[in-house]
Amino acid sequence: MTAKYDVKRELKRCYAPKNTDWELLDIPELRFLAIDGHGNPNTSDAYRRAVEALYPVAYTVKFASKGDLGKDFVVGPLEGLWWADDMDDFLARRKDNWRWRLLINVPDWISDDVIDDAKRTALSKKNLPSIADVRSETLREGTCAQVLHIGSYDDETPILTRLHQEYLPANNLRETGLHHEIYLSDPRKTDPARLKTILRQPVEARGD
Incomplete structure (x- = not known):
């Protein structure tokens, strides 16, 4: 029996890191379900609706892949790009002004047609208009600085400050893309002090 595709197993260094200080790695091109929005993730109805829309589409894609294509996969963790x-406003954590793109990884064999069909199916079963806003997204992040953060989301400031004020200058690097987070823990079931979040920042060598 063929094992289910699981991005956390297939790309362990990218999705199951152990390092709690910044390290560089190369991220391969990856395919996602995506939905955009803005506002404070703790209080925004748009954020809640986006999360509620992503998961029904992701699981409908999973079941279609298993049934129609004979290829099963584990639905990936929730991810977010933030700016x-x-x-x-972002660095000062004025969250009402934040913009975000929520993501769930899907295998590269999932076509746009499969995603469109899954959206129609999910929308017919659930009265969630935000499902219509879900789309496919391909990320090509390349070289990234990455760290495993353990603790509350609101306690990320020191490790991010170290990235920007120490690690990047010391390694002659600069940012090239959006701040990326991967949520390995369910915040509804996990003590904030034990939350595991991957923090990722695309970078490149400085040219000066």
């Missing part, structure tokens, strides 16, 4: 029009 702000004024990056001072």
